[in-house]
Amino acid sequence: MGLTAWAYSLSESLLSDPLPRRWAHSLGVAKRARSLSPLMGDDAEVLEAAAVLHDIGYSPAIAATGFHPLDGARFLRDREGADDRVVRLVAHHSCALLEAEERGLRHELESEFELERPDLVDALLYCDMTTTPDGTQTTSVERLDEIVQRYGPDTIVGRFIQRAAPEIHAATKRVEGRMAEVSADDQPM
Structure with missing residues (x-):
């Protein structure tokens, strides 16, 4: 079984029944x-x-910890023997270090999982932060507003996402800029 087929199967087995909306979001992020x-x-x-x-x-x-990037990455590493790059991306997706800091888990996340290449980190952040909880496309501004409204501005997630907003918007712009360059390169002269 190839990497993506395995990933879809595993994610579906863990999310589709207990968390169907999270599964829909994950499918939307993968589509992005x-x-x-x-x-x-x-x-x-x-x-x-x-x-x-x-x-x-x-x-x-x-x-296990209640911090999903750390729990997911540990599971992929320890139970699934997953590709190291996939594990690192899951561990550090969408400014996870800032949320880990809010939760008192930054040292654990940093010491267990190295950062992946910045362009891949940006790409996954872009995919996650431009996809709604239901799996449809959105903007990073609308997505962040939705997260703050859903969790509340004074919760761990609310505080973290507000701190992360400048980096989320910057990463989104970097990815969109790179996509525009690729599109321009594909245009006939």
Whole structure:
């Protein structure tokens, strides 16, 4: 079984029944990742696999610390022997270090999982932060507003996402800029 087929199967087994909305979101994030294939080249498969797996740490079957990037990455590393790059992307998706700091888990996340290449980190962040909880496309501004409203501005998630907003918007712009360059390069002269 190939990397992406395995990733979809695993994510579905962990999310579709207990967390169908989270599963829909994960499918939408993976769809966004596929749309970046022209930009990602040889890394497209790694990005798509990480995209569909990024929220598995929410699954009641594997949640341990209550911090889904750490729980998901540990499960992928320890129980699944997953590709190291996929594990690192799941661990650090969408400014996870800032949320880890809010939760008192930054040292654990940093010491256990190295950061992946910045362009891949940006790409996964873009896919996650431009996809609604139901799996449809949105803007990073609308997505952040939705997260703050859903969790509340004074919760751990609300505080973290507000702190992360400048980096989320910057990463979104970087990815959109790179996509525009690739599109322009594909235009006939």
